[in-house]
Amino acid sequence: MDRAFTLRGFGTVVTGTLVSGTLAVGEEVEVLPEAVARACAACRSRRSRGAGRGGHRTAVNLSGLEVHEIARGDVVTQPGTLRATSIVEAELTLLPGQRPLKDQTRLRVHIASAEVLARVRVLDGSAVAAGARPACSSA
Numbered sequence: 001m002d003r004a005f006t007l008r009g010f011g012t013v014v015t016g017t018l019v020s021g022t023l024a025v026g027e028e029v030e031v032l033p034e035a036v037a038r039a040c041a042a043c044r045s046r047r048s049r050g051a052g053r054g055g056h057r058t059a060v061n062l063s064g065l066e067v068h069e070i071a072r073g074d075v076v077t078q079p080g081t082l083r084a085t086s087i088v089e090a091e092l093t094l095l096p097g098q099r100p101l102k103d104q105t106r107l108r109v110h111i112a113s114a115e116v117l118a119r120v121r122v123l124d125g126s127a128v129a130a131g132a133r134p135a136c137s138s139a
Helices: none
Strands: 003-007 011-017 022-024 030-032 036-047 050-052 057-064 074-079 087-090 106-111 115-123 135-138
Touching: 030 057
Parallel strands: 036 050
Antiparallel strands: 003 011, 011 057, 022 050, 030 036, 030 074, 036 057, 087 135, 106 115, 115 135
8 A cells, every 4th residue: 555544434544556356345354564454444446436456546445444553565455365574585786886785784675665674684695796696685
């Protein structure tokens, strides 16, 4: 989700692009990474009211959830389909002219609409040189 707000008379509403599948009124959803389960009270996409489809911008009214309980970048999904993680394994290439990326360096990672502080763990050596492509993980 890319934003969450309170709408008088409705409660908490979240918006974002539905990546895949469908979402309908009354369907139970889970908000990750905190694994908060809630019912979808109302759903609206650009093309229809009452259901959203993959690829569409969607607004979802989540009953019983306060806006302060969720954050930009959280994921609304069907219960039990995804699992939150704190480690990502990736292969990266530094652009020419960049300083080496040392093991344990802190950086900001952008995934979809989330911005997360991370620490790089270089798996092969002590740094990543410009133009190199070693495996790294971040947590």
